[in-house]
Amino acid sequence: MSEIVLGVAASHSTLMNTHWAETYHKDRAERFRDALGTARNALAAARPDTVVLIGSNHFRGFWLDLIPSFTIGVDECVASGESGTPKGPQPVDRELALHLAGDLVERAGFDLAFSARLQIDHGQSHAIQYLLDGLDVDLVPLVVNVFAPPLPTLARCEQLGRALREAVLAFPGGRRVAVIGSGGLSHRLPWPDWREPHGDDEEFMVGAWRNGRENWQDYDIRRREIIRAAEASLNPEFDDEFLTWFEQGRADRVTGFTTQELEKTAGNGAQEIRTWLMTAAMLDHAPARRLAYEPMPEWLTGMGVAVIDPAERTERQS
Known part of the structure; x- marks a missing residue:
């Protein structure tokens, strides 16, 4: 049987790579970066064979021609490499990935999309860059749709997490598995609801999302300009409350939010807390x-890092 040895959740921002020099809250930025290093060291100490890497899509790996709620990579995986993030093929634990895809359908009733040639973007590769730096591990990448409504509900995401746990534990290959969730916390991107864009910038964005599969790089300069022109919209109070739930083992309390309520409270980027x-x-x-x-605010995001070590709960209970 296999075991889950550690969980890490962390925010991401490519502005760490591209605009560090323009970052004026350097003390905050350095504390966040140092926390990523601490989490990376915890992963190294846990000695995982494989990391289930749960992240979002920013329309550089999926486009509006096909947006599943959940997609698991079961063979080839390529990182798009935007904004200084890792680029190119990533190692996939094909045996475990295929087991998870099959087990979720047959035993748990989750009909996940799967890809034998998955392209990921910084929604996952940012974690590869900072949390898996220098670690010799394979991946099982899982992409969650958080930006192209209708989105999977928070409750459905929690149910899938539980089903994934059971599927990992049932895998007979004896894997030591870690889990990384990449995204959040509160932030608002200048991205439209693709179903109802307003104005030139929103029309441009939706056009990029519809037509960028073969030439997404051609849209990137203006995309970045639109994002850099946006005003920050953070909700530190919500972020602190959610992190407190996370610390208490009560993250499922967030399932009390609808998708619309979560966006109103913490921004469209907060949908990544799935x-x-x-x-x-x-x-x-x-x-x-x-x-x-x-x-x-200069990264437009409330940046958090947390670690879940199941051994610590076992020690407290004993």
Whole structure:
């Protein structure tokens, strides 16, 4: 049988790579970066064979011609490499990935999409860059749709996390598995609802999402300009409350939000906390340890890092 040895949840921002020099809250930025390093060291100490990497899509790996709610990579996986993130083929644990895809259908009733040639973007490769730096591990990439409504509900994401846990534990290959959830916390991107764009910038964005499969790089300069022109919209109070739930092993409380309520409270980018919720569920909602929280308006995002070590709960119970 296999075991889940650690969970890590962390925010991502490519502005760490491209605009570090323009970052004026350097103390906050350095604390967040240091927390990523601490989480990376915890992963190294846990000695995983494989990492289930749960992340979002920013329309550089999926486009509006096909948007599944959940997609698991079962063979080839290529990172798009935008904004200084890793580029090119990534190692996939094909045996475990195929087991998860099959087990979720046959035993848990989840009809996930799968890809034998998955392209990921910084929604996952940012974690590869900072949390898996120098670690010799294979991946099972799982992409969650958080930006192209209709989105999977928070409750459905939590249920999938629990089903993934059971599928991992049932795998006979004896894997040591870690889980990473990448995304969040509160932030608002200048992205339209693709069903109802307003104005030139929103029309441009939706056009990029519809037509960018073969030439997404051609849209990137203006995309970045639109994002850089946006005003920050953070909700540190919500972020702190959610992190407190995470620490208490009660992340499932966020399932009380509808998709619309979550966006109103914490921005469209907060939909990425689905990846944190799924990570918590895969760790059976063991209490987490908060490593950092830094509101970063110049990165448009509330940046958090937390670690879930199931051994710590076992020690407290004994």
